[in-house]
Amino acid sequence: MLQYSIKRILMAIPVVMFISFIVFYIIQLPPGDYVSSYSAQMTAAGEVMTQADMDQMRANLGLDRPVYEQYAIWIKKIVFYGDFGYSFNYNKPVMDVVKQYMGLTLVVSLVTMAFQYIVAIPIGIYTAVKQYSAGDYFFSGISFLGMATPNFLLAIILMYLSYTWFGDPLLGLFSSEYVNAPWSMAKMMDLLKHLVIPVIVIGLASTADLIRVMRGQMLDELNKPNVITARSKGLSETKILFKYPTRAALNPIVSTFGWSLSSIFTGSTITAIVLNLPIQGPVMYKALLGQDMYLAGSWLLFMSLLTVLGTLISDILLAWLDPKIRTEFRGN
C-alpha cells in the first residue's frame, strides 16, 4: 500500500511538470502581452506610451525573451525560491495574491464538496431503495432540475429570495462590518450564513449528478446475489443495506472525487462573479483578461496540481476500499 502510494506520487511529478509547461505555453498564445494591454489602458486614460517605453517595460519584466527561456526562469524561481513571479495587475508578488484568496477559496470549495456528498449519498440510497416511489420521483425531479438550471440564474433567484425574505441579498462572504474584523465567533457565524447560497448554487449541479450516479449504482448493487445471500443468513435489512450495496456503490463515487475538487474550482467562477465572492474565480478571470501571465499561470498550475492530487487521493482511497485492487499491488 505504502509502496503503491509512493509510486503514484513519483509518477505525478512528470505529469505536473508537463502540465506546467503546457499551461505556460497556452497563456503565451494569445496575441499581445501584459505590456500591450497595459498601454491600451494607459491610452484609454489619456497617456501615451512610446514604443521605446514599451520595449523598456518588456525588458524590465523579462517579456522580450523567448518563451522557453521565460518558462525556465519561472520554473527555476518556483523550485528554488518558491517565487511564483509578479502579478502585474495587483502590483505584488503572485504568492501574496494567492494567499489572499486561497483560504476563502478552499473554505468555499471544501464546504461545497462536503455538502455534495452529505446530501447526495443519502438521497441516492433512498431513491434507489424506494425506486419509483413518490419520494424517488420528487428527488429525481429536483436533481434533473438541478442539472439543467444554469448556476448564475439560480444565484440571482436565491439572492432575490433572500432579499425579499430576510432583507439581505447575502452578497459576498461577509457582512460589511465583518470584512476587516479579526476572526471571532460572530464572524464565523456570519461567514456560515453567507456560505449557504454559494454552496447551494455551486454544488447543486454536481450534487444532482452524484445523486443520479449513486442511485444507479445502488440499483445495480441491490439486485446482486450477495444481497440475497446476506438476507438468507438472517441479517436485518438495515444491516444488509449499509454493509453490502452501499459499501460497493461508494467505489465509483470515490473514483470521481479527484475531478470534483477541480470542477468546483473552475465551475464557481461565474457564480463568484454574480455573488461577488472574494474567491479565486474572478481573480483568475481578471488575470486572463489583463494577460497577467504569472498570476494566471500560477493559478492554473495550482488547479492542475489539485486535480493531480485529487486523482491521487481517489486512487489511494479506491485501493483502500476495493480489495481486488489491493491484491493487485500485493502481487506486484
Added chain:
Amino acid sequence: MTTQTAQAAQAAKDERPLLSVQDLKIRIQMENGVMHAVDGVDFEIKKGKTLGLVGESGCGKSLTSRAIIGINPKECETTGTIGYDSADAADSELNLLSLDPKGKRIRSIRGRKIAMIFQEPMTAFSPMYTIGNQIMEAIRTHRTKNKKEAKKIALEMLGKVGISDQEKRFDQYPHEFSGGMRQRAMISMALSCNPELLIADEPTTALDVTIQAQVLELMQSLQREFGMAILLVTHDLGIIAEMCDEVAVMYLGKIVEQAPVKELFYNPKHPYTKGLLKSMPRLGGEKSVRLDSIEGSVPMPIDMPPMCGFYERCKDRIEGVCNVNAVPKTDISDQHTVRCFLYTDRPEGESP
C-alpha cells in the same frame, strides 16, 4: 416388498415432515398480464432426507426454494402455506409464509434453521469483505456475539469442508479463492449454524465436473454428520440420481411428477419426465445416435387457459382433453403422483 412398504408407512407416521409446502402460488404482475410463475406446488421434506427439485430454467424451481425463507423480491405475490416443524419446540408448527418477510421471526429461522447455498459462489459472496468476515456474520447473528468464539467456529467449519490453511484463508477475499473453494466456503457458511434444512439452489452448476463430484460428496458427508434435510434444486438428473431420496419434477410452475428416486428413474410416467430421462447421455451409448430432445420451448405462463402446460410439446397429447382442462393430480402409488391425463380414471378431467 410388502414388509418394506409397511415399514416405510410406519416410519412416515412416526415422523412428521420437517417442511410441508401446500398449494404454493407465486404470481408476478407483468406489463402484459399476471405471470403464474409457481402455480400450486405441494411437497414435503422429511427430517434428514433429500428432496430433489428438477426442471428447466424458468420453471419456478428457484422461486419456490426462495419462497420458503421469504427472500423473493417484493414483486412476487406468494400464497399458500409453508409448514415448518422444527425439533425446537419454539419453532415447531410454523407457517413460514405467514411471517413478515422483513421481521425478526423469519430472520431467526434464516441461516439458523434453514440455510441456503447458491449457484454462483463468486457473486453470492460480496467481493468487499473477507470470506472469514462473511462466514462469521451468520455465526454472530445466531450463535454467539463473541468475536473470538465466532472465529473459532468459522475456522472449524472451514476445516470441515476441506479447506486447508484455514487461518490464512479466513482473511482472504472471495477473488483469491478458486471456484470450488468458494463453493466449499459457501457450504461452510451455510452449515455454520447447524441448520435443519439446507436449500441448495443449483450448487454445482457453475463448477467443473471434477469439482462438482467433490462438492456433492462433501454435501453428502456433511448431511450424514449433521443430519440435516436438503432441498436440492437442479436441472441435472445425474445429480438427482446421486443425491436424492425423492424427486419432484417441475414444469411451468407445477410439479408434474413426484416419486422416490428409483421409482422415478425406472418407472417414469409423465411424458415430460420421460423426455428428460431420454435426453440424458448414457455411458456406453452409441456415439452416432443423437440424444433425444424435447421439441419446442417452455411457454410463458401468462394468462394461460386451464390446460396442461406441456400440451404443445407433448407427443402423447389428447386433443380436446389436455388443452381444455386443468390437469388433476393422480396417485400412481402412495408415494408416486403425476399430473397427466394419461393416468386419470376420468379422461374428461375435472373442471378447474
